[in-house]
Amino acid sequence: MSSMAIKTLGKFIKPGIFDKGTGALLPEAYKKFYKEWKLTEPTAVHYIPEEGKFRRDEVTGEVRPIQNHPIPVIYPKEAHEQMWGGEGIVQGFQIRDWRRRRVPHFWMPHLKRSVVYSEVLNKYISVVVTERTISLINSNYGFDHYLLKTPACDLKALLPLTLKRKILQELEKGCPTYQNEPDKQKEVYNKYKQYLSAYTSEEIEWYGYSFPAACKKIEASIEAQNKPVPLKHVYRTQLIEKLKEAGIKETTEEVAVGSATTWLNKINPFAKET
Amino acid sequence: MWKALMKLGPPLAKSDVLLSSEHLLHQQLRTTFVVKRRIKPFLAKQGEPPKKLKTRHYLYDLVKNTNVEKKSDIEVILTSFVEDLGNMGDKVTVRPNYAYYHLLLPGLAVYATPENEAKYKNTETTNVRHFSSPRxxxxxxxxxxxxxxxxxxxxxxxxxxxxxxxxxxxxxxxxxxxxxxxxxxxxxxxxxxxxxxxxxxxxxxxxxxxxxxxxxxxxxxxxDITNRLPYNEEFWxxxxxxxxxxxxxxxxxxxxxx
Structure with missing residues (x-):
């Protein structure tokens, strides 16, 4: 038993989001996505990580271990409707002059509205992007390749993750957008089908949802499964069955509904008496 | 009117904003930044989570700004004749922004992947217009x-x-x-x-x-100047x-x- 396990042996482990409430009902497929999204270390965008395990000081010859502390990055809620390509807001301090006290500074990503083209969906999408997103699309040879190759921890925002799910769903169906051009449909499918092997059908269905959205989704599905039957329907059938058992004639006959015998007709004084 | 305005604020020439020797770029530049900590955070013990960061660990120096750096050209394969650039199937090296907005998004070119290179290898036979030169x-x-x-x-x-x-x-x-x-x-x-x-x-x-x-x-x-015909202006x-x-x-x- 490792030393870490011994330390946590008698301790109370705080329940996580998947241990309580609706979170506990979520399928393993969503948990896998969530792990890929939130619990994987993203690529370093705003700092250059040091390589290797140890470093020797050039002057003193002292050996020290290398531990990379990622720079904390802020992702505001607006980022979820845009595509920042892994960038975020860096909040920190600057010393602009050696005579001055440090001053707080926000390093903001440069945003611009642009267009991306998804070949699988055959759609041009107007989105707010950063320069980094465009260069990533170029280096990955296309928007679809970029989304499908990049893990969720690097896409970060919900917009690209949702688009990734839609693209995967489209691929799973065999690109129905190109129904009228079978050659093109086959070509596009063959181009991107390699990415389908990483996911099962359920994983694709649960990909790219935020935790509250996933909870809502599963709640809706549970509600749809056990839809409450009105008690009047239950009692009516029970009554009819009882009457049938008793052998009453009217139960077997079909009762005419609507037509001339509605209650409104009976009240109408001008109606012709038949 | 101008007198009243002058009273409201100091005249522009006198204000030290424009005349100061200090550079003006203290305001936020809205671009991609790569930063570096000036003071290294504490080392964590083996097998333990990293130690908490102090305020001094948030003091950053700018290493580089990738938005200002010149981006390298990219290679694309044209899918139709583009004026001043080339015929269908030609592999051209262009600036990335031009390639993205003027060639790739309108569908005039595709990325120069190995598959695309094989696909657009023999385009002379297709019935697409070819010109003798890009110009x-x-x-x-x-x-x-x-x-x-x-x-x-x-x-x-x-x-x-x-x-x-x-x-x-x-x-x-x-x-x-x-x-x-x-x-x-x-x-x-x-x-x-x-x-x-x-x-x-x-x-x-x-x-x-x-x-x-x-x-x-x-x-x-x-x-002979006297024998010349008068100039016909804007004859075209x-x-x-x-x-x-x-x-x-x-x-x-x-x-x-x-």
Missing amino acids: ALHVIKALSRISLSIIMNKDSPWTLQPWHVKTSFRKCGFIVPEYAITMPKREIKGPNLDLEGKEFYIIVTVNKMETVKVRCQIRHWST KKPTELLFADDELAKVETTKID
């Missing part, structure tokens, strides 16, 4: 637009030769070799003031492949009559300009 269409467009004035002598006799046309082209900035010029079948002789300002067509062959009809007008010119805008009523070259089919 060919540009030249054709320019030549079809101009009205070439061929300046001939008013005093001594001449017969119109290709070298006359070549010289006139050179005066307009077009270097046209003589073999590329197709003259009208009927001879044009002068000096004849009936020819003055009347249009006829010649055909120019670009790179021995594309053909274009060029409008020409004969203008008489004399070395005025409608003129044809020199030959049934000009054969006017009916010849030439390379289409879309």
Whole structure:
């Protein structure tokens, strides 16, 4: 038993989001996505990580271990409707002059509205992007390749993750957008089908949802499964069955509904008496 | 009004904002930044989570700004003829922004992946328009637009030769070799003031492949100043009559300009 396990042996482990409430009902497929999204270390965008395990000081010859502390990055809620390509807001301090006290500074990503083209969906999408997103699309040879190759921890925002799910769903169906051009449909499918092997059908269905959205989704599905039957329907059938058992004639006959015998007709004084 | 305004704030020239020796870029630059900690955070013990960061660990120095750096060119394969760039199937190296917004998004090009290279290898056989050179269409467009004035002598006799046309082209900035010029079948002789300002067509062959009809007008010119004809201003805008009523070259089919 490792030393870490011994330390946590008698301790109370705080329940996580998947241990309580609706979170506990979520399928393993969503948990896998969530792990890929939130619990994987993203690529370093705003700092250059040091390589290797140890470093020797050039002057003193002292050996020290290398531990990379990622720079904390802020992702505001607006980022979820845009595509920042892994960038975020860096909040920190600057010393602009050696005579001055440090001053707080926000390093903001440069945003611009642009267009991306998804070949699988055959759609041009107007989105707010950063320069980094465009260069990533170029280096990955296309928007679809970029989304499908990049893990969720690097896409970060919900917009690209949702688009990734839609693209995967489209691929799973065999690109129905190109129904009228079978050659093109086959070509596009063959181009991107390699990415389908990483996911099962359920994983694709649960990909790219935020935790509250996933909870809502599963709640809706549970509600749809056990839809409450009105008690009047239950009692009516029970009554009819009882009457049938008793052998009453009217139960077997079909009762005419609507037509001339509605209650409104009976009240109408001008109606012709038949 | 201006006096009142001056009272409200100090005049611009006196304010130290513009005259200060300090640079003005203290304001936020909205670009991608790579930063570095000035003070290293505490080392964590083996197998334990990293230690908490102090305020001094949030003191950053800017290492580089990737938005300001020049991006390298990218390679694309054209899927149709692009003016001044190349034919279908040509692999061209262009600036990334131009490639993305003007070639890749409109569908005029694809990324130069190995699969695309194999796909667009033999495009000569396809029935897509090919031009002899990237600039060919540009030249054709320019030549079809101009009205070439061929300046001939008013005093001594001449017969119109290709070298006359070549010289006139050179005066307009077009270097046209003589073999590329197709003259009208009927001879044009002068000096004849009936020819003055009347249009006829010649055909120019670009790179021995594309053909274009060029409008020409004969203008008489004399070395004697008193004998010269008055200058016809903006003659290319005025409608003129044809020199030959049934000009054969006017009916010849030439390379289409879309």
